Amino acid sequence: xxxxxxxxxxxxQGILFAGHVLAEAAMNAGAxxxxxxxxxxEMRGGTASCTVIIGDEPIGSPIVDxxxxxxxxxxxxxxxxxxxxAPGGVLIVNDSLVEAPSGRDDVDEIRIRCTPxxxxxxxxxxxNVVALGALVARTGLVPPxxxxxxxxxxxxxxxxxxxxxxxxxxxxxxxxxxxxxxEAAGRAVAEEATAPL
Amino acid sequence: xxxxxxxxxxxxxxxxxxxxxxxxxxxGNEAIAEAAIQAGCDAYFGYPITPQxxxxxxxxxxxxxxxxxxVQAESELGAINMALGAGAAGARVLVSSSGxxxxxxxxxxxYMAGSEVPMVLINVMRGGPGLGSIGPSQSDxxxxxxxxxxxxxxVPVLAxxxxxxxxxxxxxAFELAEHYRTPVIILADGIMGQAMEPVEQHYRTPARQxxxxxxxxxxxxxxxxxxxxxxxxxxxxxxxxxxQEKFHAIAEHEVRWAGERLDDADLVIVAYGTAARVARTAIxxxxxxxxxxxxxxxxxxxxxxxxxLASVADRARxxxxxxxxxxxxxxxxxxxxxxxxxxxxxGRTGGMVPSPDEVVEALRELDATGGPLRRRRVRRRxxxxxxxxxxxxxxxxxxxxxxxxxxxxxxxxxxxxPHWYTVPVPTRPTRNGHGRGQGRNGSAExxxxxxxxxx
Numbered sequence: 001x002x003x004x005x006x007x008x009x010x011x012x013q014g015i016l017f018a019g020h021v022l023a024e025a026a027m028n029a030g031a032x033x034x035x036x037x038x039x040x041x042e043m044r045g046g047t048a049s050c051t052v053i054i055g056d057e058p059i060g061s062p063i064v065d066x067x068x069x070x071x072x073x074x075x076x077x078x079x080x081x082x083x084x085x086a087p088g089g090v091l092i093v094n095d096s097l098v099e100a101p102s103g104r105d106d107v108d109e110i111r112i113r114c115t116p117x118x119x120x121x122x123x124x125x126x127x128n129v130v131a132l133g134a135l136v137a138r139t140g141l142v143p144p145x146x147x148x149x150x151x152x153x154x155x156x157x158x159x160x161x162x163x164x165x166x167x168x169x170x171x172x173x174x175x176x177x178x179x180x181x182x183e184a185a186g187r188a189v190a191e192e193a194t195a196p197l
Numbered sequence: 198x199x200x201x202x203x204x205x206x207x208x209x210x211x212x213x214x215x216x217x218x219x220x221x222x223x224x225g226n227e228a229i230a231e232a233a234i235q236a237g238c239d240a241y242f243g244y245p246i247t248p249q250x251x252x253x254x255x256x257x258x259x260x261x262x263x264x265x266x267x268v269q270a271e272s273e274l275g276a277i278n279m280a281l282g283a284g285a286a287g288a289r290v291l292v293s294s295s296g297x298x299x300x301x302x303x304x305x306x307x308y309m310a311g312s313e314v315p316m317v318l319i320n321v322m323r324g325g326p327g328l329g330s331i332g333p334s335q336s337d338x339x340x341x342x343x344x345x346x347x348x349x350x351x352v353p354v355l356a357x358x359x360x361x362x363x364x365x366x367x368x369x370a371f372e373l374a375e376h377y378r379t380p381v382i383i384l385a386d387g388i389m390g391q392a393m394e395p396v397e398q399h400y401r402t403p404a405r406q407x408x409x410x411x412x413x414x415x416x417x418x419x420x421x422x423x424x425x426x427x428x429x430x431x432x433x434x435x436x437x438x439x440x441q442e443k444f445h446a447i448a449e450h451e452v453r454w455a456g457e458r459l460d461d462a463d464l465v466i467v468a469y470g471t472a473a474r475v476a477r478t479a480i481x482x483x484x485x486x487x488x489x490x491x492x493x494x495x496x497x498x499x500x501x502x503x504x505x506l507a508s509v510a511d512r513a514r515x516x517x518x519x520x521x522x523x524x525x526x527x528x529x530x531x532x533x534x535x536x537x538x539x540x541x542x543x544g545r546t547g548g549m550v551p552s553p554d555e556v557v558e559a560l561r562e563l564d565a566t567g568g569p570l571r572r573r574r575v576r577r578r579x580x581x582x583x584x585x586x587x588x589x590x591x592x593x594x595x596x597x598x599x600x601x602x603x604x605x606x607x608x609x610x611x612x613x614x615p616h617w618y619t620v621p622v623p624t625r626p627t628r629n630g631h632g633r634g635q636g637r638n639g640s641a642e643x644x645x646x647x648x649x650x651x652x
Contacts, residue, residue, distance in 0.1 A: 002478075020222075023393060024222050027220055027222055027395040032395070033394070033395060034392050034393070034394050035222070035392060035393040035394075036391060036392045037391055058359070058477075059474070060474050060475070060478030060479075060481065061474055061478035061479070061553045062388050062392060062471060062475075062550070063475060063550040063552055063553075065552040065553070
């Protein structure tokens with residue numbers, strides 16, 4: 001079984017980072033995983049996306065036509081990726097920047113005002129980590145502790161001072177999603193994945 | 198007709214492992230670079246180009262840490278010719294680029310093949326032709342397998358399909374390069390370079406194969422020659438015969454491939470690299486829909502696993518070749534199976550990647566048009582035992598060519614040289630038994646028909 005997750009937004013919104021943390025967490029939970037960036041002239045202000053595929057067997061196609069989960073941070077990303085989400089999948093929308101409706105009634109759409117939560121955590125740039133919290137809370141794809149571990153490994157190495165803020169942003173994102181994981185898109189792949197809340 | 202047992206994905210050899218494996222997330226370009234360092238790469242020469250830039254960046258940081266040579270050259274031409282020089286001196290050399298840069302390296306590839314200088318060249322393919330795009334592509338198959346420079350030569354081409362496999366193939370490539378005294382190409386693509394996957398960090402350091410020909414300084418021994426210039430037709434033909442003998446040995450012993458789900462397959466996808474991964478997903482979907490599909494994945498693109506594919510095709514109803522190109526490897530597939538079975542093609546170009554559903558659709562069409570299953574009785578040469586796990590076939594080393602002077606082939610006696618350029622070379626007997634003149638440029642002592650010396 002494979003689950004695919006797309007993160008998309010402006011360059012500089014931490015798109016690739018969010019995917020990296022998820023991939024690292026999935027790997028450490030014993031899953032197979034691949035992380036693929038949209039590479040090229042996508043620097044701050046351009047558009048960026050990355051795909052993470054998590055599976056219990058070696059990952060096949062690195063190209064995803066219908067992601068199970070899409071996390072979109074800006075309007076162009078909503079326009080591009082909302083129609084692609086697999087029916088029954090999860091669509092997480094950064095409500096701080098995206099006003100348009102997705103137009104989908106066959107996906108589990110979660111709108112989160114990421115910026116105020118990130119600011120509450122201590123750094124309003126951390127909308128990516130807030131959204132990651134929402135993703136993990138809703139889908140249960142990987143255990144939250146694995147994400148915290150991955151944040152330790154990736155952020156803690158370079159910027160130990162930023163780690164506490166990241167962890168807070170992740171927890172706020174988790175808490176912002178009231179209901180637990182839905183079976184539709186969120187069946188856990190990693191062996192140690194969380195049970196539904 | 199017997200079918201060679203398909204091998205599963207190549208597994209790592211534990212030989213040479215230095216530390217217990219631990220899975221870490223690594224980017225393809227960086228994993229390949231580190232694997233090269235751990236494989237004992239002495240010198241890296243490169244010039245930045247997307248999508249292989251991180252390979253060069255990793256080398257820029259790590260090679261000096263290891264006390265080894267890193268040069269960001271002024272161009273791809275500079276890089277490959279520096280590699281020629283370092284390789285001729287016996288160094289374990291790596292060069293990397295992407296299609297547009299590899300095109301610039303074509304001339305030196307021919308020189309290295311001709312003068313038998315080992316080197317590993319990594320091409321992280323992008324969309325072409327021309328400057329093309331930076332998206333992933335497999336449109337440099339012709340270039341790697343059939344092309345680059347002029348002259349009668351071949352170089353081994355290895356195509357990884359995962360980052361872990363790429364790391365193993367880097368070590369294999371150095372082995373092949375030194376064992377056969379030849380450039381070796383690793384053909385990856387933008388996705389292999391840019392993606393991150395968990396890899397186990399055990400590396401292999403191939404044993405150094407004594408460079409009895411390398412230009413290491415002639416103090417206390419007979420000087421040696423590394424060159425591609427042989428002006429006497431008889432001598433050049435002899436040299437070509439030697440090269441061809443080597444290429445036959447490579448074709449005989451260095452075929453690598455992997456098969457998946459071939460046991461009951463009556464449709465077979467032939468794909469390498471990233472396309473093989475798309476195929477793997479498509480096969481799972483097609484099997485769920487009732488089609489019996491397997492995967493034949495060439496790992497060595499040259500030598501192409503022709504006999505092995507022919508054996509597999511003998512048990513199938515149709516082949517589907519999937520590539521990130523307009524159709525290049527498909528020609529070798531058709532040559533291998535000899536027209537006895539439908540061969541369909543599915544590909545995308547320009548940096549686009551076929552989706553699994555597109556491949557499934559192509560399988561359905563093939564299933565509808567493919568002929569009935571016939572167990573054909575075509576005699577072919579018996580399949581070569583598969584050495585799919587990346588180990589060299591043990592056999593006698595190639596005979597060393599005779600050597601003469603310490604000189605590269607870049608300036609032959611008849612090549613243009615600056616008027617001030619003279620290299621005093623002592624008179625010595627050469628392989629032809631001729632002596633040679635004192636000067637190299639316009640020497641009065643050199644006869645036009647004197648084929649001795651450095652050419």
